[in-house]
Amino acid sequence: MRHALRIAAVGMALALGSGPMLAAESAPEAESELATLALRLNGALRPDVVYVARQGSRTYLDEASFATLDLVPRGTAPPRIDIGGRRYVELDGIAGLAHRVDGARQELVLEIEPTALGGTQASLAPGASLRPRRPDWGGFLNYSLFGYADRGTELAPSSQYASGAGEAVVFGPYGSGLVSAVANPSVFGYGQTQKLVRLDTNWRYDDVDTMRTVVAGDAISLPGSWGRAVRYAGLQYSSNFSLQPSFISYPLQSIGGLASLPSTVDIYANNVRLASQPVQSGPFAINNMPMITGAGEMSVVVRNAFGQEQVISQPFYVARDLLAPGLSQFAFDLGVPRYNYGIRSADYRGWLGSLVYREGISNELTLEGRAEGDNHVRGIGLSADALLGNAGVLTAGAVASIGERGTGTRLILGFSRQAQWFSFALRSTWASPDAQEVGEVGELGDLLAAPRLKRLAYATTSLSLGGGGSLALALAKREYWDFPGFDVGTLSYSRSAGPLGFFTLALSRSIGWPNQTQVYAGFSFLLGGSASGSAGYQNTRSGGSNNGYGIVSVQQAPPVGEGYGYRLLAQTDGRAEAGVEYASAIGRYGVEVARAYGSEAVRGSISGGVGFLGGSAFLARPITESFGLVRVGGVAGVDVLQDNVVVGRTDADGQLVISRIPAYNASKISIDPLSVPIDASVSKTREWVTSYQRTGVLIDFALRRERNALLRFVDGAGKPLPVGAMVEVEGRAERYPIGFDGEAFVSNLEGSHRLRVRSPGVVCEIEVKLGAADPAVSELGPYSCKGSNS
Known part of the structure; x- marks a missing residue:
């Protein structure tokens, strides 16, 4: 024979110089020795066995086991041979891999450098959230009634009025529709009577799987980064990520390292532990880590089985304004603008349309395009949000419009940074004299009456002082081409007082119309349970007048279930209010009394709902x-x-x-x-x-x-049956033991049931009937067992 076949229990002991092996087979072109061995990889024993072959000085591992080593391909592939119908891979000459056979333990020992392993790829992004079931047909009606009366003053007569509001909603497998309205059936002292105004009428359909929403009817246009939100009636089709609360639309962070042994990786962000993940030997990458918003430092602690640790740290910046690469978001609106909302039921005029599209280009760049138009103007614009390293997000955009004023432009520039201790945001919009946008025209359609914006800018910043509290500053500036502008600034400071509450100091100043300065200092505190209160002082200076007063208030909201809530307020300028609200299972009821500037008033409200679902009203x-x-x-x-x-x-x-x-x-x-x-x-x-x-x-x-029974059984002499006797219910497999005093507890006996009692030497049968009106546990008996011997 050209090929020799050797089958021996000693296997390749001589060829490998390591002791006996389990089996040997033939191989082409040269004598081959085969063995089945345990596998120890980087000190860890694998649970399965592998096939090992030897030809001369070369060692081979079966291809299936070799694939589980997760080696990174380098250079040319290692040689392969076929032996006995199984394919083997040569281990000699593979970079980063050393091998030997431990004959005493019957193991193939492999030592692989961590850099030669493929390592671990893990994702910490949350899984899919619980999807809602498509609802059956149903509906509900909400109502709210409000009444008011005051005593009047020398300067104003007394007045009384009642009003109401309501909405009707119907829903089913194809979405939900609503109609809402307000009513003022009686207004005394103001000359208005019998007034009913419809608010909204629409149908909405949500597709949870694709995260899309369709609204037909009254809607509010989605403005994107630079447009206006406009009420209209028509069709709206848009992305809606909120349909899957666990879905994360912004780019997530990743971090990696190298583990020389199987290890556990703990991930921290700003010293807060986020997750723990086991990894195998070799390089590892932890992807899609949900982080807190803004800038910070991420750390990974790698701990192996021997307790050795290594720490990997890197700064990060998570910007929720950005979209993940390849993710898009859009909104389409088309319809008729609505005017005098809440005053008239159906004041629709003209047309409008808009389209917004955003896409994540990379982890650092998101682009947005928007086009809009109505009877007065057409506009188009492009904006970008770019993450600048770990510094923050830069926003820039340009908009061009052609309208009744002519051709205009607007430029947008902003920068924001959010961090654990210090955050700020800057944004400014510049507009040319002829710039115009959809929704700018007033209720009367008078373009000239609409002020022309020249510049809108704001800046906000917040600083955490640790145990010293927090400081916040906000500035806003608005300028017009043909109308006086104004500036507003607010500075606030707050500090916790531990379990007692927290202190607040706020200063605001507006320049323009009106010029006003306001200062407030107060302390908020808890009173136990859900009750809370506050005390403070407020001073307002405007137009040469100065008005200052102290304020004390106490309130408690009604509980989630049934119960009462209240509110009390008193000011040193003579104003006082008191109110109580009761929440029942079918409604909310409230009454308030108030006194201010020499007049007293009382208010009352009732609200509730009526519904239908699953055949029940x-x-x-x-x-x-x-x-x-x-x-x-x-x-x-x-x-x-x-x-x-x-x-x-x-x-x-x-x-x-x-x-x-x-x-x-x-x-x-x-x-x-x-x-x-x-x-x-x-x-x-x-x-x-x-x-x-x-x-x-x-x-x-x-x-x-259930209707259960405690039954008592006695023998022919009137003595309790002995402990251990059994009660059987016809048609059931269960058996019920008789205890002391001949008593047995038998469950679920509603209706008619035949019971058989078995005791040494005695067998008897009884019939028990229990109805729905019987108590939960009926005491029955004694039953005399005089049956024949069995």
């Missing part, structure tokens, strides 16, 4: 976002919790409406099992839910009421 508090209808098997008095806070108890029908569930954010809804009747069993006590905007979600906690 209900009353509720005002539904401002989304809601949940909780059902607990028709059982009243069960405590319901939202995110571990009690929000109420089920009513007589076993239902409770949670009137505020934030849309697209997961909420944990649960019931307190201790409040469930003893004769009831539930399959679950909590459920994570999320909902679409302005919709409802049905949360059903299936509950089954």
